[in-house]
Amino acid sequence: MTMNTGHEIREAIARGEVSAVEATETALAAIAATERRLQAYLQVTPERALARAKEIDAAIARGQDLGLLAGVPVAVKDLFCTQGVRTTAGSKILENFVPPYSATVVRRLEAQGAIIVGKTNMDEFAMGSSCENSAFKATRNPWSTEDVPGGSSGGSAATVGARCVPIALGTDTGGSIREPASFCGVVGVKPTYGRVSRYGIVAFASSLDQAGPMTVDVRDSADALEAIAGFDPMDSTSANVDVPHYAAQLRNDLKGIRVGIVSEFEESIAPDAAMHALYKRAYEDLRALGAELVDVSLPHSKYGLATYYLIAPAEASSNLARYDGARYGLRVDGPDVFSMFDETRAAGFGPEVKRRIILGTYALSSGYYDAYYVRAQKVRTLMKKDFDEAFARCDVIACPAVSCPPFQLGAKSQDPVAMYLMDFFTIPMSLAGVPAMSVPAGYVDDLPVGLQLVAPAFEEGRMFGVAHAYEQATRHAWARTPIVYAGDGHAA
Numbered sequence: 001m002t003m004n005t006g007h008e009i010r011e012a013i014a015r016g017e018v019s020a021v022e023a024t025e026t027a028l029a030a031i032a033a034t035e036r037r038l039q040a041y042l043q044v045t046p047e048r049a050l051a052r053a054k055e056i057d058a059a060i061a062r063g064q065d066l067g068l069l070a071g072v073p074v075a076v077k078d079l080f081c082t083q084g085v086r087t088t089a090g091s092k093i094l095e096n097f098v099p100p101y102s103a104t105v106v107r108r109l110e111a112q113g114a115i116i117v118g119k120t121n122m123d124e125f126a127m128g129s130s131c132e133n134s135a136f137k138a139t140r141n142p143w144s145t146e147d148v149p150g151g152s153s154g155g156s157a158a159t160v161g162a163r164c165v166p167i168a169l170g171t172d173t174g175g176s177i178r179e180p181a182s183f184c185g186v187v188g189v190k191p192t193y194g195r196v197s198r199y200g201i202v203a204f205a206s207s208l209d210q211a212g213p214m215t216v217d218v219r220d221s222a223d224a225l226e227a228i229a230g231f232d233p234m235d236s237t238s239a240n241v242d243v244p245h246y247a248a249q250l251r252n253d254l255k256g257i258r259v260g261i262v263s264e265f266e267e268s269i270a271p272d273a274a275m276h277a278l279y280k281r282a283y284e285d286l287r288a289l290g291a292e293l294v295d296v297s298l299p300h301s302k303y304g305l306a307t308y309y310l311i312a313p314a315e316a317s318s319n320l321a322r323y324d325g326a327r328y329g330l331r332v333d334g335p336d337v338f339s340m341f342d343e344t345r346a347a348g349f350g351p352e353v354k355r356r357i358i359l360g361t362y363a364l365s366s367g368y369y370d371a372y373y374v375r376a377q378k379v380r381t382l383m384k385k386d387f388d389e390a391f392a393r394c395d396v397i398a399c400p401a402v403s404c405p406p407f408q409l410g411a412k413s414q415d416p417v418a419m420y421l422m423d424f425f426t427i428p429m430s431l432a433g434v435p436a437m438s439v440p441a442g443y444v445d446d447l448p449v450g451l452q453l454v455a456p457a458f459e460e461g462r463m464f465g466v467a468h469a470y471e472q473a474t475r476h477a478w479a480r481t482p483i484v485y486a487g488d489g490h491a492a
């Protein structure tokens with residue numbers, strides 16, 4: 001059997017052509033065959049996966065309804081708590097942490113029949129854009145093993161990009177699903193803030209964090225989001241808004257759709273001629289599908305990075321205060337309790353995490369709180385208004401996901417600001433809380449690049465509709481094959 005998309009696997013299972021156990025074995029073999037080169041996983045969980053697959057097969061044999069993801073192998077970023085399975089957040093401080101419960105999204109995936117095959121590598125506490133901030137290892141890009149897969153959900157992007165599994169979960173605080181999706185040539189979705197429960201996801205910046213799918217095709221993202229989305233009383237910011245059947249909203253043309261092109265962004269991308277040409281062609285492809293292109297403006301987006309790097313570290317400094325050696329995770333003993341706190345945090349956190357804690361603590365400290373944190377919140381409100389005004393003129397926005405194709409390992413690791421700049425095009429949507437996704441848009445220097453599509457809050461279905469029409473017309477994801485590749489046939 002070939003490793004196809006999730007919906008193809010589910011359909012094959014429904015027809016009795018393949019079992020959940022066989023689908024799981026295929027994924028586990030694909031992981032085993034590529035992992036030495038890819039380093040995408042912190043842990044693979046074959047026993048648990050095969051036991052679960054047997055249960056799914058038995059349920060199907062009993063005539064139970066097939067879940068939305070019945071028998072589909074799925075990988076999850078190591079930021080999601082998995083009951084009884086180590087969850088590290090890519091950090092030494094949680095190296096031996098085994099959560100006593102699973103994140104709501106993990107439970108929802110499993111309730112729909114998905115088989116979780118392992119926990120993927122990531123930047124420590126989801127802080128980074130290259131996966132190089134993992135305390136454990138650097139994941140490679142399946143298109144070029146000299147290059148980074150992006151981050152922070154780099155392991156999830158790489159394993160889907162190499163076609164080991166059709167679906168992986170990531171999280172996105174400022175770009176951590178969309179940027180690695182672009183770098184690895186896969187679809188990556190950051191839902192509306194509040195759409196997906198954060199319960200059981202190790203917190204980075206709570207007003208920004210969202211979980212979402214990373215998949216080979218748009219249809220699988222639609223199904224996976226439908227599986228994980230929806231109200232959860234365990235997350236106070238979860239929205240009580242009905243979840244539609246997204247697959248019913250997939251389109252094959254864009255007649256009557258107004259697509260907003262962000263004038264300021266075009267100037268930002270302009271210096272790189274190849275990137276500029278790629279995005280110009282993508283907009284023309286949307287027009288050829290029937291869309292009307294309209295100019296929109298997001299005038300405050302140029303303050304996005306500055307705003308994000310106050311709000312996200314401020315929230316992180318508060319969230320990460322819990323890792324003190326007293327409750328769970330690493331403990332390094334000292335002569336008294338305060339030195340125990342100090343020693344634990346000094347040994348447990350990596351340099352980027354420490355940098356964020358210092359930045360955030362400073363921004364929240366008395367005397368600076370109004371000057372930095374409160375002002376950043378005000379700019380955030382202005383950015384949200386920009387999107388409201390833009391969406392009065394268009395149905396979706398199309399813009400770059402990234403400013404460059406994947407870069408070499410080590411190329412930016414000594415320069416935090418260069419690394420932060422990777423999220424220039426993704427941060428404004430995170431601050432505004434609107435849904436956004438990256439969909440494969442072609443290749444620059446033989447490396448994949450994604451187009452970002454953005455919709456108003458809770459209009460993920462509209463975004464999927466446009467992404468699907470674009471994907472089916474262009475088929476960039478199927479035009480070439482990565483060098484680390486476990487699939488041998490796609491019929492999406």
Ligand code: GLN
Binds near residue numbers: 126128151175177423
């Ligand atoms: N690269 C950004 C950061 O380092 C975004 C990370 C994320 O979305 N989790 O904060």
